[in-house]
Amino acid sequence: MTDRLVEPRVPRDLHAFIAGLPKAELHVHHVGSASPRIVSELAARHPDSKVPTDPEALADYFTFTDFAHFIEVYLSVVDLIRTPEDVRLLTYEVARELARQQVRYAELTITPFSSTRRGIDERAFMDAIEDARKAAETELGTVLRWCFDIPGEAGLESAEETTRLATDDRLRPEGLVSFGLGGPEIGVPRPQFKPYFDRAIAAGLHSVPHAGETTGPETVWDALNELGAERIGHGTSSARDPKLLQHLAERRIPLEVCPTSNIATRAVATLDEHPIKEFTRAGVLVTINSDDPPMFGTDLNNEYAVAARLLELDERGLAGLAKNAVEASFMDPAGKARLAAEIDAYTSSWLAS
Numbered sequence: 001m002t003d004r005l006v007e008p009r010v011p012r013d014l015h016a017f018i019a020g021l022p023k024a025e026l027h028v029h030h031v032g033s034a035s036p037r038i039v040s041e042l043a044a045r046h047p048d049s050k051v052p053t054d055p056e057a058l059a060d061y062f063t064f065t066d067f068a069h070f071i072e073v074y075l076s077v078v079d080l081i082r083t084p085e086d087v088r089l090l091t092y093e094v095a096r097e098l099a100r101q102q103v104r105y106a107e108l109t110i111t112p113f114s115s116t117r118r119g120i121d122e123r124a125f126m127d128a129i130e131d132a133r134k135a136a137e138t139e140l141g142t143v144l145r146w147c148f149d150i151p152g153e154a155g156l157e158s159a160e161e162t163t164r165l166a167t168d169d170r171l172r173p174e175g176l177v178s179f180g181l182g183g184p185e186i187g188v189p190r191p192q193f194k195p196y197f198d199r200a201i202a203a204g205l206h207s208v209p210h211a212g213e214t215t216g217p218e219t220v221w222d223a224l225n226e227l228g229a230e231r232i233g234h235g236t237s238s239a240r241d242p243k244l245l246q247h248l249a250e251r252r253i254p255l256e257v258c259p260t261s262n263i264a265t266r267a268v269a270t271l272d273e274h275p276i277k278e279f280t281r282a283g284v285l286v287t288i289n290s291d292d293p294p295m296f297g298t299d300l301n302n303e304y305a306v307a308a309r310l311l312e313l314d315e316r317g318l319a320g321l322a323k324n325a326v327e328a329s330f331m332d333p334a335g336k337a338r339l340a341a342e343i344d345a346y347t348s349s350w351l352a353s
C-alpha cells in the first residue's frame with residue numbers, strides 16, 4: 001500500500017519480521033475492513049449505490065476530513081451489504097486479508113443491527129458469517145471470533161436488537177465471544193447501555209466497549225464501572241488520568257490501541273502526541289490493532305511498524321506486543337499457549353538466521 005497516512009519509518013528488515021510474525025487482531029470492524037478490492041466487488045453487485053467501483057476513485061472516497069465524515073462514508077459502505085451473499089463474501093474476504101498478514105486469530109467486530117435493520121433475514125445473516133468463519137479456519141488457517149456491537153448512534157432500539165441477537169440461543173452464532181459498543185461517543189453516554197451489557201454478560205459474553213476515543217477518561221471509567229468492560233476499545237484519553245492508568249495496569253485490563261485510526265479520525269493530533277508510550281510506561285497491557293484498516297490506509301502489519309517506531313521496539317519487543325494480544329484475547333488457554341509458542345519459535349528462528 002502506498003501513501004500511508006502514517007509512515008512508520010522503521011528498517012526494511014523490521015518490516016519483513018513483522019510481515020511474518022504470527023499475530024492476533026482484537027479490534028477490527030467487519031464492514032470497516034472492506035478493502036477497495038472488496039468494496040469494488042460489492043459496489044459492482046449493486047450498481048445503484050453511490051460508492052465508486054474503481055479502486056483509485058475509492059482511495060479518494062476514503063479520505064476523511066473528520067470523524068463525522070468518516071461515519072458518513074462508513075455508512076455508505078454498510079449500504080452495500082444487502083444480501084446474505086454480500087455478508088458471506090465480505091466476511092471471507094476480510095479473513096483472507098488477515099491471513100495474508102499472518103493473523104492466526106481475530107475477534108471481528110460485527111454490527112448485526114446494520115444488516116437486520118436493512119431487511120437481511122437474521123437467521124440467514126448468522127448462517128452467512130458462520131459459513132465464512134468455518135471456511136476461513138479450514139482453508140486459510142485463520143480462526144475468527146465475533147464481537148457483536150451496538151451502534152451507539154442508533155439509540156436504544158439498536159441496543160435492544162443487538163442484545164437479542166447476541167443472547168437468543170436459537171440465533172446466537174457459535175463464534176460469538178463478546179459484546180461491544182461503537183459509534184460516536186459525544187452525546188452518547190455509556191451508562192444508558194448498562195442493562196444491555198448486563199444481559200450480554202449474564203449470557204456468558206465478554207464486555208469490550210469502545211471508550212475514551214473522542215471523549216475524556218470519565219467515559220473509560222463509565223465503561224469499566226457501568227458496562228463491566230474487560231478490555232477497552234481505544235481508551236486513548238486514559239493517559240490524562242493517572243489513577244485510571246494505575247487501575248488499568250493493576251487489573252490487567254488491556255487497551256486496544258489503533259494508532260493510525262486515532263490520527264485519521266483526529267482523536268489524536270499527531271503521531272508523536274499519541275499516548276501509547278504513557279500506557280506502556282504505566283504498565284498497562286497494550287495491544288496493537290487496525291480498527292477500519294483500508295478506510296484508514298493501513299493494515300495490521302503497518303500498525304505494528306508504527307508501534308515499533310513510537311515505542312522504539314526491536315524484534316523481541318514486537319514479539320512481546322504480539323503476545324500481549326494473545327494474552328488479552330478470549331481464546332481458550334490451549335489456543336493462547338499454542339499461538340504464544342508459535343510467536344516465540346518464529347522470533348528465535350528469525351534472530352538466529
Ligand SMILES: [Zn+2]
Pocket residue numbers: 027029182210233291
Ligand atoms: Zn473501533
